[in-house]
Amino acid sequence: MKIAFFSAKPYDKTFFNRYNEAYGFELEFWETHLGPHIVNAITPGTEAVCVFVNDKLTGEVIDIMAAKGVKIIALRCAGFNNVDLERAKKQGIRICRVPAYSPEAVAEHAVAMLLTLNRKTHKAYNRVREQNFSLNGLLGFNLYGRTTGVIGTGKIGKAFIKIMLGFGCKVLACDLYEDETLKAEGVQYLSFDEVLNQSDILSLHCPLNAENHYLINESSIVKTKKGVTIINTSRGGLLNTHDVIQALKSGHIAYLGIDVYEQEEQLFFKDLSGSIIANDEIQRLMSFPNVLVTGHQAFFTEEALSQIATITLNSIDHLIKGSAPADPSVLLV
Structure with missing residues (x-):
């Protein structure tokens, strides 16, 4: 069986090749993202396509894949807002995802961004390397006793909450479904x-x-x-970048940490160090001294990449054999 990977990076090849030894699939890796510009390059005999967060699986793309004999779309991520689920269902293409891969990885990165912004360790690091040991401008605040609001208390939100409770924060939460175990630990659900x-x-x-x-x-x-x-480590589209910039300019938002960006598909996972970035809003964000931007790396740990590879390959193996994966939450269509 052949699987075509899109938006594939060297680490994707390393981990999927490692765990594919148990399955023996034929793996084909494309560095480009999947979209109308490249979908016709999918070769005959490709039964599964594996994609990531910035691939564009529109109705047009799905129709072409179906005509080529693709039977499975495997998302090596949790989100699926970039996939036309209805068109896939109409074409009889099964879709699986990785609903949870080391939620601690993303939660810990969110905390790392918070601590970096607050205690300004990135600035202190650069100062000391230049023999500047002044503390001026590095003032932070204690996390202990602060009120932390968490929007979304799924596996990642829950992992983040547990860390913040460890710091001694008061934690408020908002979710359609309240977690009783979190409430027992003192988390208060509000609107x-x-x-x-x-x-x-x-x-x-x-x-x-x-x-x-x-x-x-x-x-x-x-x-x-x-x-x-x-702090946003979820999806860039949750923030209206223009409005956030205005709030940063007015001082209403004191600190902003983002690992995602609403137009990141043109930027993230690429080395643009020798290029002129035409996206004015990301340039404006990075000009603020109280803003920290990372390039969608919150998931990027050994444990998370291992789980992504094993869950994805296992799901594909089950679907191609006509059986259901043990965890029903991996299936979308």
């Missing part, structure tokens, strides 16, 4: 507006869909405390 109003720190851990696109925008930002810290 979205109440969480915004009371939180010193706001961390986003929810999937992107039509209902929460631009969840953080001008109208929601004004409901937050002046001086709020916002």
Whole structure:
């Protein structure tokens, strides 16, 4: 059986080749993202296509894949907002994903961004390397006793909450489904507006869909405390970048940490160090001294990549044999 991988990086090849030894699939890796520009290059005999967050599986792309005999779309990520699920269902293509891969990896990265922004360790590192040991401009605040608001208390949100509770934070949460184990640990579930109003720190851990696109925008930002810290390791489309920039300029948002960006498909996972970046909004964000941007690396740990490879290959193996994976949450169609 042949699997075509798109948006494939060297680490994808390393981990999928390692764990494919148990299956013996034929793996083909494409560095480009999947979209109308490349879908016709899928070769005959390809039964599965494996994609990542910035691949574009539109109805047009899915129709072409179906005509070529593709039977499975495997998302090596949790989110699926980039896939036309209805068209895949109509074409009889099965879709699987990785609903949870080391949630601790993403949660720990969110905390790392928070600590870096607060204690300014990135600036201190550069200063000391230049023999500058001044503390001016490096003032931070204690996390202990601060109120942290968490939007989305799935596996990643839950892992983040446990860390923040360890710091001695008061944790407020907003989710359609309340977690009783978190409530037993002192987490208080409130409405979205109440969480915004009371939180010193706001961390986003929810999937992107039509209902929460631009969840953080001008109208929601004004409901937050002046001086709020916002961390987003979920999906870039949760933030209205223009509105966030205005709030940074006014000082309403004191710190912003993002590992995702709403137009990241043109930027992230690429070396653009020798290029002129034409995207004005990302350039404006990176010009702020109180903004930290990382390039969608929150998932990037040994444990997470191992889980992504093993879960993806196992799901494909089950589907091609006509059986269901043990975890039903991996299936979308």
